[in-house]
Amino acid sequence: MLNDPMLNIVIVGVLIYVLFVIHAVRVSNRTQMTPQDDIDGATGHAPPLTEAPHPGESSYGAVDAPPVTLKRMLLITHCSDPQMWYADLVGKQVPYLGEWPGEGFKSREKAGYVNLVKFADARIVVRGPK
16 A cells, blocks of 8 residues: 555655644744844744854953853743732743743742743743842
8 A cells, every 4th residue: 555656645745744743833822022022032943052262362352252151031021910920920930941832931940840821921031140
């Protein structure tokens, strides 16, 4: 049955179509963002975590400056459900630990538990060294 080349072409075509549909659904489930949000890193694709000049290049007068470590955080912009663990943290930053696709961001509560922050309630920001 799988020796039929036409059947193999149809199966591959169906698999490609299914993957395309899955990708399209994932993309459409993301919150709507503005181009400025994209510049701010709110698309979930935050900039690289380290920035360093190339060897021998100057960085504001310093030669071969060490890399600057940046940390991704979630800025809680509002809370759509007063029962959520972050309801009292609006305007504050919490750790960014990744995403649960279609659900929300992963973060850590004060008590140490990993919990959900809804996509619509926060955005990713990048914090430099203190």
